[in-house]
Amino acid sequence: MSAKPVKQAQDSAAPNCGRNTGVIFDIKRYATHDGPGIRTTVFFKGCPLACGWCHNPESLVMEPQGVYHRERCIGCGECIRACPQGALALTPGGVVTAAARCRHCGTCARACPAEAREFAGWCESVEHLMKMIEKDVLFYDQSGGGVTFSGGEPLRQPDFLLELLEACGRRAIHRAVDTTGYADTDLLMAVARRTDLFLYDLKLMDPVKHQNYTGVSNRQILDNLQRLARERAVITIRIPLIPGINDDAANIDATGDFVAALPGVRQVDILPYHNSARHKYQKFGVARRLGEIAPPLKEQIDRVARQLARFGLKINIGG
Ligand code: SF4
Numbered sequence: 001m002s003a004k005p006v007k008q009a010q011d012s013a014a015p016n017c018g019r020n021t022g023v024i025f026d027i028k029r030y031a032t033h034d035g036p037g038i039r040t041t042v043f044f045k046g047c048p049l050a051c052g053w054c055h056n057p058e059s060l061v062m063e064p065q066g067v068y069h070r071e072r073c074i075g076c077g078e079c080i081r082a083c084p085q086g087a088l089a090l091t092p093g094g095v096v097t098a099a100a101r102c103r104h105c106g107t108c109a110r111a112c113p114a115e116a117r118e119f120a121g122w123c124e125s126v127e128h129l130m131k132m133i134e135k136d137v138l139f140y141d142q143s144g145g146g147v148t149f150s151g152g153e154p155l156r157q158p159d160f161l162l163e164l165l166e167a168c169g170r171r172a173i174h175r176a177v178d179t180t181g182y183a184d185t186d187l188l189m190a191v192a193r194r195t196d197l198f199l200y201d202l203k204l205m206d207p208v209k210h211q212n213y214t215g216v217s218n219r220q221i222l223d224n225l226q227r228l229a230r231e232r233a234v235i236t237i238r239i240p241l242i243p244g245i246n247d248d249a250a251n252i253d254a255t256g257d258f259v260a261a262l263p264g265v266r267q268v269d270i271l272p273y274h275n276s277a278r279h280k281y282q283k284f285g286v287a288r289r290l291g292e293i294a295p296p297l298k299e300q301i302d303r304v305a306r307q308l309a310r311f312g313l314k315i316n317i318g319g
C-alpha cells in the first residue's frame, strides 16, 4: 500500500522530477553519526530555514543546482552525448543548457572527464533509492542501524518522504528522520506513525533571536516537539553549538529546562560548529551573512555539556 498524499503539498519547485520522485543532494553510506549503528543517510534538498551557520548551503533551495566550470571544460562533448534529453550544445562560449529540456538527472556531470560540470541535487525515484538503501541491510542488521532521512528538511517533500518511510517499514529497516521541526503538525504526526526515531534540532530558545538567525519563528518548532513527545515518539535532541550565537548560559539553561520537561526525552547530542562548508558557499553563490564563525573550543563544549547534564539529560558530543 502506498502512502496517501498529505494535506501539505509537495514542494513543486522541482516540476521536472515526475511522480514518486524527490530531490536529494547526497547519499552517505556507512554513516555512523546520524542515529544508531551503521546507516545510510539520504539528504533531501530544500529547507524552510536559512540558518546563518548552515553546513549544507546547497540544501537551501529545492531545485537541483548545476555548476559549470568553463575554465575546466576541454570541449570533448561527452556531456552532450550523455544527456538523454538532448539539452546540451557546444558553443564558442562553452557548453550551454536548454533549461526547458533539462530534467536535472546529473548524467552530464557524471559523464564529464574534466569535472567541469557538477550537480548539487538530482531527481531520485523511491524505487531506485530503495535499491541503494537495501544494499546495506546486512550492515544495518548487524549494527542496529538503518536509514536516516536528513536534509535540508525532509518534511518539505512529504509524499516522497512518506513513500520511503513506508517502503523501509515493509522491509523492517530502522527509520530515523532528522528534522528542523518546522512543519505542519498533521504532517509531522503522519511521519511519526512511520518513523522509529526523530533527530530533532533545537537551535535557539529566544524567539526573536531564532527569527533573526534562522529566518523563522521557533513557536511551531517547540509546539511540534512537545506534541511529538506527548505522543511518545522516540526523540534525540540535536543542538548545533554555534559560539557567540547559542552557547550562552541563558540559552543553554532555557534549552535544558524545556527538554527536561518533555516526557520520555533524555538524549541530547551537541553538534559543535565546524567551518568545513566554507568553500560550498562560494561555489553555490550563497552569501555568508554571519561571516567567519570560529568553531567552539573544547572548554566551551564541555561547559555546555555540563550545564545541560544538570537537567538530568544524557549528553553526547557529536552525532
Ligand atoms: S542534468 Fe541530465 S537532462 Fe540536464 S543537461 Fe545534464 S544530462 Fe541533460
Ligand code: SF4
Pocket: 072, 073, 074, 075, 076, 077, 078, 079, 080, 095, 111, 112, 113, 114, 115, 116, 117
Ligand atoms: S564533458 Fe565536461 S569537459 Fe567535456 S564538453 Fe562537457 S563539460 Fe566540457
